[in-house]
Amino acid sequence: xxxxxxxxxxxxxxxxxxxxxxxxxxxxxxxxxxxxxxxxxxxxxxxxxxxxxxxxxxxxxxxxxxxxxxxxxxxxxxxxxxxxxxxxxxxxxxxxxxxxxxxxxxxxxxxxxxxxxxxxxxxxxxxxxxxxxxxxxxxxxxxxxxxxxxxxxxxxxxxxxxxxxxxxxxxxxxxxxxxxxxxxxxxxxxxxxxxxxxxxxxxxxxxxxxxxxxxxxxxxxxxxxxxxxxxxxxxxxxxxxxxxxxxxxxxxxxxxxxxxxxxxxxxxxxxxxxxxxxxxxxxxxxxxxxxxxxxxxxxxxxxxxxxxxxxxxxxxxxx
Amino acid sequence: xxxxxxxxxxxxxxxxxxxxxxxxxxxxxxxxxxxxxxxxxxxxxxxxxxxxxxxxxxxxxxxxxxxxxxxxxxxxxxxxxxxxxxxxxxxxxxxxxxxxxxxxxxxxxxxxxxxxxxxxxxxxxxxxxxxxxxxxxxxxxxxxxxxxxxxxxxxxxxxxxxxxxxxxxxxxxxxxxxxxxxxxxxxxxxxxxxxxxxxxxxxxxxxxxxxxxxxxxxxxxxxxxxxxxxxxxxxxxxxxxxxxxxxxxxxxxxxxxxxxxxxxxxxxxxxxxxxxxxxxxxxxxxxxxxxxxxxxxxxxxxxxxxxxxxxxxxxxxxxxxxxxx
Numbered sequence: 001x002x003x004x005x006x007x008x009x010x011x012x013x014x015x016x017x018x019x020x021x022x023x024x025x026x027x028x029x030x031x032x033x034x035x036x037x038x039x040x041x042x043x044x045x046x047x048x049x050x051x052x053x054x055x056x057x058x059x060x061x062x063x064x065x066x067x068x069x070x071x072x073x074x075x076x077x078x079x080x081x082x083x084x085x086x087x088x089x090x091x092x093x094x095x096x097x098x099x100x101x102x103x104x105x106x107x108x109x110x111x112x113x114x115x116x117x118x119x120x121x122x123x124x125x126x127x128x129x130x131x132x133x134x135x136x137x138x139x140x141x142x143x144x145x146x147x148x149x150x151x152x153x154x155x156x157x158x159x160x161x162x163x164x165x166x167x168x169x170x171x172x173x174x175x176x177x178x179x180x181x182x183x184x185x186x187x188x189x190x191x192x193x194x195x196x197x198x199x200x201x202x203x204x205x206x207x208x209x210x211x212x213x214x215x216x217x218x219x220x221x222x223x224x225x226x227x228x229x230x231x232x233x234x235x236x237x238x239x240x241x242x243x244x245x246x247x248x249x250x251x252x253x254x255x256x257x258x259x260x261x262x263x264x265x266x267x268x269x270x271x272x273x274x275x276x277x278x279x280x281x282x283x284x285x286x287x288x289x290x291x292x293x294x295x296x297x298x299x300x301x302x303x304x305x306x307x308x309x310x311x312x313x314x315x316x317x318x319x
Numbered sequence: 320x321x322x323x324x325x326x327x328x329x330x331x332x333x334x335x336x337x338x339x340x341x342x343x344x345x346x347x348x349x350x351x352x353x354x355x356x357x358x359x360x361x362x363x364x365x366x367x368x369x370x371x372x373x374x375x376x377x378x379x380x381x382x383x384x385x386x387x388x389x390x391x392x393x394x395x396x397x398x399x400x401x402x403x404x405x406x407x408x409x410x411x412x413x414x415x416x417x418x419x420x421x422x423x424x425x426x427x428x429x430x431x432x433x434x435x436x437x438x439x440x441x442x443x444x445x446x447x448x449x450x451x452x453x454x455x456x457x458x459x460x461x462x463x464x465x466x467x468x469x470x471x472x473x474x475x476x477x478x479x480x481x482x483x484x485x486x487x488x489x490x491x492x493x494x495x496x497x498x499x500x501x502x503x504x505x506x507x508x509x510x511x512x513x514x515x516x517x518x519x520x521x522x523x524x525x526x527x528x529x530x531x532x533x534x535x536x537x538x539x540x541x542x543x544x545x546x547x548x549x550x551x552x553x554x555x556x557x558x559x560x561x562x563x564x565x566x567x568x569x570x571x572x573x574x575x576x577x578x579x580x581x582x583x584x585x586x587x588x589x590x591x592x593x594x595x596x597x598x599x600x601x602x603x604x605x606x607x608x609x610x611x612x613x614x615x616x617x618x619x620x621x622x623x624x625x626x627x628x629x630x631x632x633x634x635x636x637x638x639x640x641x642x643x644x
Contacts, residue, residue, distance in 0.1 A: 011453070011456075014453075015453075015456065015457050018457050019457055022457070023469075026469050026470070026473075027469065029473045135353075135354060138354065138605070139354065139602075142598060142601045142602055142605060143594075143598055145545070145597075145601055146545060146549075146594055146597035146598035146600075146601050147590075147593075147594040147597075147598075148549050148552055148553060148556075148590065148593055148594070148597075150552075150553055150556050150557075150572075151552075151556075151572060151586070151589075151590035151593065151594070152590075154572070154576075154579075154586055154590075155586070155587070155590065158579055158583050158586065159583065161580075162580070162583060203605070253459075253462040253463065254462065254463065254464065256462045256464075256465075257462040257463060257464025257465055258464070260464065260465075260468075260557075261553065261556070261557065264557070275465075275468075276468075276557070279468060279469070279472055287469070291465060291469070294462055294465055295462075298462060302456075302459075
């Protein structure tokens with residue numbers, strides 16, 4: 001277990017470095033550059049000329065790519081700063097610090113609510129396999145996976161406003177100002193964000209429970225005369241849920257991606273919105289910074305999952 | 320079963336009629352999985368709409384009737400018209416065709432790329448395997464949607480590019496699954512036997528390994544179609560997918576955004592179509608997986624065979640048990 005963990009940890013810096021290089025390079029292949037956009041805006045506003053070379057120098061875009069990369073990395077490592085936005089010349093780090101908690105809160109709520117719904121449903125569906133309830137619950141879980149979350153979000157925002165003249169609050173309520181108001185605002189976006197992963201977890205829990213319930217030790221427990229409740233909860237569930245933990249961890253990347261869309265629809269000022277604006281505005285530093293953060297979150301998450309899997313499953317301990 | 324009666328004239332031999340793999344699968348699907356059969360029905364309707372779209376569409380999908388824009392459902396335009404007076408129903412039907420093309424094309428490419436990376440990596444093993452797996456891990460670290468957004472910003476927007484991008488990026492993720500399936504098969508004796516009689520690695524891969532990982536591949540394929548259709552829809556919704564000229568369902572939802580307050584049905588129909596189609600596909604894929612996954616079979620007692628099946632099994636075995644002693 002020790003050797004495994006150490007080897008795993010050693011790979012992390014390599015993975016992170018490779019990821020940063022990939023995201024940095026990828027973004028610079030996007031056609032069109034911020035100076036072109038500035039020129040286009042000036043032309044739309046009535047003319048005037050700009051000194052391209054001076055702007056490029058100001059924004060640090062006139063040096064070769066690897067120099068830009070080196071500057072960016074040293075900025076992060078040495079100064080802890082992600083640089084400044086190309087469009088607004090504001091430092092990026094405070095911008096991110098302001099928006100990240102929202103996106104995390106959204107993702108966290110989506111995950112927790114999803115688990116609270118999915119696991120009991122999955123377990124029940126497995127122990128009553130092929131009954132009507134099972135069919136209904138399975139249909140619901142597949143429905144949750146099939147409905148696109150952006151459409152669901154749009155419908156939820158749209159129809160109540162048409163039928164009941166209800167509108168989502170315009171102004172965002174931070175958590176510390178008003179916890180209940182904040183939760184009330186975030187719960188529907190969180191439910192919509194989590195809908196697909198909830199359906200997925202329901203199905204996985206059901207499959208894992210079905211598999212576990214066919215094991216010999218369950219047959220033993222059953223023949224010992226234990227009540228169904230004890231067999232399922234004390235023996236089967238704990239073993240069945242180990243792979244589910246891994247798989248839920250694997251859903252975190254898609255939650256991160258889904259948050260981008262949900263923030264757009266429900267008008268929440270999080271990291272996802274920033275990302276889309278930056279992509280459209282060719283604001284390289286912001287794009288790279290957000291990609292880096294997302295990738296780090298996912299890598300840390302994968303590491304956490306791998307290590308806890310080793311801890312949860314006693315069979316891995318003794319290898 | 321064959322019976323030979325030596326006293327009379329030779330009896331007619333009844334060849335053992337075994338249904339083919341797919342026919343057997345279909346039969347089991349219809350008999351055992353009502354939800355899956357429903358899913359199959361939805362898929363058939365969806366594909367029929369896609370393949371025969373040119374014959375079903377009442378109007379052309381680009382045909383503009385500017386005098387009749389933004390109308391609700393009527394006798395002439397069964398689902399109403401959109402902001403340029405195009406018939407919504409026709410655009411919806413053509414959207415089915417687009418979704419079908421993207422879904423099938425991208426998923427087929429998925430499986431191909433997964434086999435390319437996963438099967439060769441798993442089969443060759445050793446250093447190559449380790450290096451390739453590291454790259455796959457790095458790739459999987461970056462949220463898929465973010466990769467898609469970034470890549471689609473770079474490339475031109477059309478159907479072929481969409482299929483290629485979805486196919487390749489999704490395939491790298493599936494490589495892991497294929498690799499573990501291949502490693503499980505590799506330990507079998509017939510593989511080393513084939514190697515011993517001089518089969519080339521390519522032959523072993525194509526003739527022995529891939530046919531034996533078919534269940535995994537089939538499951539990957541059927542479950543992946545829904546994901547690819549939704550991915551294309553999501554990208555188009557954000558404006559990073561297909562261009563507005565191509566009426567995929569995602570694009571339809573996107574272009575309805577400006578008119579939501581007055582004509583919400585423009586966003587409703589494409590979304591319903593998406594949900595229903597992907598629902599049918601996933602139902603079908605789920606049932607296929609139930610039928611093909613070997614781990615879900617077997618087991619005794621309350622949680623496996625139903626009573627009816629148990630009785631059938633007992634009856635079929637009753638005549639054949641030979642009592643010794």
